[in-house]
Amino acid sequence: MPTAGKQKINIVWFKRDLRLSDHAPLAQAADSPLPCLLIYNFEPILLDDPHYSHRHWRFVYQSLCDLNAQLKKQQAEIAIYNQDMIALLESLSNEFDIKAIYSHQEIGLLNTFERDKAVHKWLKEKAIVWHETPLGAVVRARPAQFDWQQHWQTVMQQPLITPNWHSFNAILPSGYSACEHVKQYQTNDEQFQHGGPHAARAVLKSFIETRAQSYQQGISSPSKSKESCSRLSPYLAWGNLSLRQVYQTLRYYLPKRPSSWRRSLHAFESRLHWHCHFMQKFETQCSMEFAPQNPAYQHYPYRNDDKVSEHLSRFEHGNTGIPLIDACMRCLAATGYINFRMRAMLVSFMTHHLNIHWHCVSLILSRYFLDFEPGIHYPQIQMQASVTGTNTIRLYNPIKQSEDKDADGIFIKTWCPELSNLPIEYIHQPWQQPPMEALFNNFKLGEDYPEPMVDLTQAAKEARERLWAFRERDDVKHGARAVLKKHILSLQRQHNGT
Incomplete structure (x- = not known):
């Protein structure tokens, strides 16, 4: 469509940068003499992505509400959409003569990378400049x-x-109203951190x-x-x-x-x-979203039996029969937060004790982690799952972690209240309670609380043998050298600097 008669504008595309300060793309656009359209798009490819859940988009919506409240004094607003990105750009280009788009580079999933390639192609065809700023x-x-x-x-x-707010000139499309999609995110949950x-x-x-x-x-x-x-x-x-x-x-x-x-x-x-x-x-090896950094671990003997789905479901819903594991998962489900040590233990338990593929575990946790960041999530998952061949094998003992980090059982009692009446000596391992004491405590394992779905001692022994034997393979050692070569500069510099 011809651009004659259309108003020339720039666009600032907000993604994982929901702030107004220390925001280079916004500042660069504000310095331009052209009016600026601010946009956020709840993209269907992300809403449908199995890494995300309602909690993430509610946090984003809360953040946008905060930003728009701040922007009122600038007589500006971030326009909120729910469309395929190319379709949205096509629609906006029908009304405006878009001269440039400003955004941060995204360290994201493969679907955002593919989207960005499509956006680049579309912008090149339209002779629109895309100014991308490095993230951090x-x-x-x-x-x-x-x-x-x-x-x-x-x-x-x-x-x-x-940004130079004195020179900032905001604009909205004619007849703009925020998309209906956001209505589902307007109910807050006080157990979750609020966005903005x-x-x-x-x-x-x-x-x-x-x-x-x-x-x-x-x-x-x-x-x-x-x-x-x-x-x-x-x-x-x-x-x-x-x-x-x-x-x-x-x-x-x-x-x-x-x-x-x-x-x-x-x-x-x-x-x-x-x-x-x-x-x-x-960013250097984004294939780790799907494949291990060390390609030899594509052949690691993970389970594929008919119990895997059941075990994943019990893990997701905090019904493994291992109190600290269940307390962590129930806490995550209810609040979106658990500390780093417990995250590492959860990955170790599922990938080592239960020998379930790290990618299955990754998707469950990403949906729960309110702070899901792809660029941190996948390197950490693979490190804790011991599929790099370079990092120390971390085989956490959930009972030792429970006794060391929740000695008085406060955390377990909070999230597994069905165990609250157990004596402290059994709260970490309720299956150790003698039948007569269980009767006295009005507790029946298998009814009041699940029986453990794995023998931790035996599973740890088998995992240790499996992990170390696999690590001795020639292809694993060759892959480990390649991993170190690929990341060695940043690893060395990071070690020396911290």
């Missing part, structure tokens, strides 16, 4: 000789980017000012971590805060906090380094 310190097509750690430091120390930059800043403030004191002591506890961990991961995953904002806030407050806090704050700082490190690994 992640480098696309990283050179072989590249000091990634120095690059990370440089990016984190650069000044925060503030305002909530993100409040959580950052409470962590830096009070909660960080116990970060190092509480990080591994499933109950204490709810308060002592930063709880910033969903806000970073969906871009309510940039990593640079968090890093610079930490560096500002670090010398002002008591010396007794320093160990905790430095431990938190090191985890900010790891955030981009794992995303960089995923």
Whole structure:
């Protein structure tokens, strides 16, 4: 359709960058003399993707509401759509003469990569420029000789980017009204963290000012971590805060906090380094969404019997009969959060003790994790599932983790209330309770609480033998060398820097 008579505009396409501050694409568009259309698209390819669930899109919707409330004083609004991306661009191009699109690069799933290739093709045909800004310190097509750690430091120390609101000129399509799709996300659930930059800043403030004191002591506890961990991961995953904002806030407050806090704050700082490190690994080898980093593990002897579906379902619904596993899964289902140590244990239990393929486990957890970030999720899943051939094999004992990290059973009792009346010596292993004591405690294993679906001792023995024997294969060793070669610069720099 001819562009004569159409209004010339630029578009800012929001994705996993739901904030207005330290947002380079928004700032670049604001500096242009052309009016700017801000858009977010609840794309069907993502709404239908098995990695996501209602909790993620509700968080996004909450974030958009927060942004639009802030934009009111600029007489602006993010237009919300629910269409195929190419169809949306076609529709907008019928009304406007689109000169440029501004967005961050996306470190995402294969479907977003394929979408981006289609968008690139469409924009090239229309002679529309697409300005993509790197996300954080992640480098696309990283050179072989590249000091990634120095690059990370440089990016984190650069000044925060503030759009020039005085020159900002917003526009909306004629007759615009937000898509009907978002109505289903308007009911909040107070057990979940609320989306948006305002909530993100409040959580950052409470962590830096009070909660960080116990970060190092509480990080591994499933109950204490709810308060002592930063709880910033969903806000970073969906871009309510940039990593640079968090890093610079930490560096500002670090010398002002008591010396007794320093160990905790430095431990938190090191985890900010790891955030981009794992995303960089995923960007370098995004095939790990489907395939192991080490190709030899495509031949790993995972189960394919008719019990796998049942075991996955019991795991997903917190009915494995292993109290700490079930408590973690029920907590995830209800809140979207569990701490890192417990996440690692869950993956280890399913991929090692039950010998179920890591990808099946990955999809269940991604739907539960409110902070699901593909670039962190898949490298972590594969590391905990021991399919790299380079990382230490982590075979967590759920009973030892339970006794060490939830010794008094508070977390288990919270999420598995049917075990609340058991004496503490049996709450970690209810199957160990003698029949007479079980009768006295009015508890019947198999009725009040499931029997364990695996003998942990025997399963651990078999897993250990299976994992180490497979690791000795020549193709695994060859694959491990290739993995190290592919990621060695970032691994070395990260190790030396943290």
